[in-house]
Amino acid sequence: MTSPPPAIQRLPGEAGIWVLVLGDMCVFGLFFGVFTYFQGLNPELYSQSQATLNTHYGAVNTLLLLLSSWLVVVAVDGLREGHNIRAAKFLISAFLCGAGFCVIKVIEYSEKISSGIGITTNEFFMYYYVLTGLHFLHVLIGMAVLIYLAGKTRRELSDKDIQVFESGAIFWHMVDLLWIVIFPLLYLVN
Amino acid sequence: MNSKSQLFCAWCGIGFLLLFTAGWWFLARFLPPPAPSLDAAEVAAIYQQHTGGIRFGLVLAMIAAALTAPWVAVIAIQLRRIEGNTPALAYTMLVAGAVGVLVLLLPTLLWTTAAFRPERGADLVMLLNDLGWLLFVMTFSPFFIQNLVIGLAILGDKGAEPVFPRWLGYFNIWVAILFVPGGLVTFFKTGPFAWNGLLAFWLPLVVFFIWFLIMFAALLSAIRQQSGTTASSAV
Amino acid sequence: MTALIKHPATPVWFVLVAATLIAWWFGDNAAREPGQSVLWTSIALIAIAFFKVRLVIRHFMEVKNGPWQLQLICELWLLGVCGALCGMKWLARY
Numbered sequence: 001m002t003s004p005p006p007a008i009q010r011l012p013g014e015a016g017i018w019v020l021v022l023g024d025m026c027v028f029g030l031f032f033g034v035f036t037y038f039q040g041l042n043p044e045l046y047s048q049s050q051a052t053l054n055t056h057y058g059a060v061n062t063l064l065l066l067l068s069s070w071l072v073v074v075a076v077d078g079l080r081e082g083h084n085i086r087a088a089k090f091l092i093s094a095f096l097c098g099a100g101f102c103v104i105k106v107i108e109y110s111e112k113i114s115s116g117i118g119i120t121t122n123e124f125f126m127y128y129y130v131l132t133g134l135h136f137l138h139v140l141i142g143m144a145v146l147i148y149l150a151g152k153t154r155r156e157l158s159d160k161d162i163q164v165f166e167s168g169a170i171f172w173h174m175v176d177l178l179w180i181v182i183f184p185l186l187y188l189v190n
Numbered sequence: 191m192n193s194k195s196q197l198f199c200a201w202c203g204i205g206f207l208l209l210f211t212a213g214w215w216f217l218a219r220f221l222p223p224p225a226p227s228l229d230a231a232e233v234a235a236i237y238q239q240h241t242g243g244i245r246f247g248l249v250l251a252m253i254a255a256a257l258t259a260p261w262v263a264v265i266a267i268q269l270r271r272i273e274g275n276t277p278a279l280a281y282t283m284l285v286a287g288a289v290g291v292l293v294l295l296l297p298t299l300l301w302t303t304a305a306f307r308p309e310r311g312a313d314l315v316m317l318l319n320d321l322g323w324l325l326f327v328m329t330f331s332p333f334f335i336q337n338l339v340i341g342l343a344i345l346g347d348k349g350a351e352p353v354f355p356r357w358l359g360y361f362n363i364w365v366a367i368l369f370v371p372g373g374l375v376t377f378f379k380t381g382p383f384a385w386n387g388l389l390a391f392w393l394p395l396v397v398f399f400i401w402f403l404i405m406f407a408a409l410l411s412a413i414r415q416q417s418g419t420t421a422s423s424a425v
Numbered sequence: 426m427t428a429l430i431k432h433p434a435t436p437v438w439f440v441l442v443a444a445t446l447i448a449w450w451f452g453d454n455a456a457r458e459p460g461q462s463v464l465w466t467s468i469a470l471i472a473i474a475f476f477k478v479r480l481v482i483r484h485f486m487e488v489k490n491g492p493w494q495l496q497l498i499c500e501l502w503l504l505g506v507c508g509a510l511c512g513m514k515w516l517a518r519y
Contacts, residue, residue: 040517188452
């Protein structure tokens, strides 16, 4: 917090969304901690299993989610100035990035499953499937939110509506930031 | 009158917590759960050594489970106030909640069956023990739907005086997501996603408990708000 | 188009992408033999990840303009989770 205090302090989104977002972040924080703890007990197993993952899938998915987050930031900013059509385009583009993420994830899962690696293969793959699977669920929820918001741009928006957009955007950024941690943790750190 | 019966239903939720804790935890000693990695003889030994406590504790737990029926009903009533004439989410909540009552009720009878003849073959005792625990921990889907629709209904409240605060809607969605890891217990006998694991059992259990307390407080103020508005409109 | 490039989120996004590429290259090419270097690679990768997360929280979620309570909770989460992960890496180094 080195930056000077801004002129206006304003809560982004509605207060309630932070209950969900911070709550989810704490649960994932616990998941990350449990994973790292057990990784420390059996590092060979984890690094051997990790070596079979394709880091390109994880990295491209990180870039897709980062792109989608940027699109959502610009969309919400545009809405505040009344650029509803542009916002809708950006939200749908962000949705498509999410869809791309899902396609890559499904390809990755099917590669793993067809080479005989499942959730019960070993401890590492248990965490791999559970962490990425739970995150996948969040991506799907977030994509539903983005489509809902894109549809909402068709009418005149009140200040309260803008707050709904901000809340949805915050949820989508959370989906992004969770992946930012999951990617190095599962694919890179050993 | 109306608000009195609703208050009774809300208090039934607290009754469930107390009675279930007393029976299932303190008497049957099912907390922490018997590990899914135990072999048949070890499982049978638990039922043979604590037969009396398990039988009596599960009678209390069975009674407690039924107390969630009025609890579910009063939540549905309040959601109906939000939705008015087309209470699709309130009815979904009612049906999912009713299934949830069974998910709490049936395991008590499966474990009871194990404790009924603890001298029978250890494999059979283990089978009943497995059935009870899998039903109890793994069946997250009705609770997921229940909490999700409570959340969606609260967030859809367009009234000038909302029945529930909006953050409670987001909180319910968070709780719904937290129940999902329960579905993983089918795969594991040890670790955090086994039926005695940190992330599949303990975390959802603690959150379920907190959810009851928070919903209870919110229900009390919603019922108070409702009786306040009907009283003023009657005058 | 120029408005998009000048948008305050755009430079942040470039930093995020650059950090991702660095971590990707680093994770693929860094030493994997047991020893001190693996520990520091791990800690560096975790630190890069949480640096990125902090950028997303402050700039994309707009927490930097939010009330101090929210900022504090977010900083505590970052410090707590990042600290716990790095600490466990340190303790498990042998």
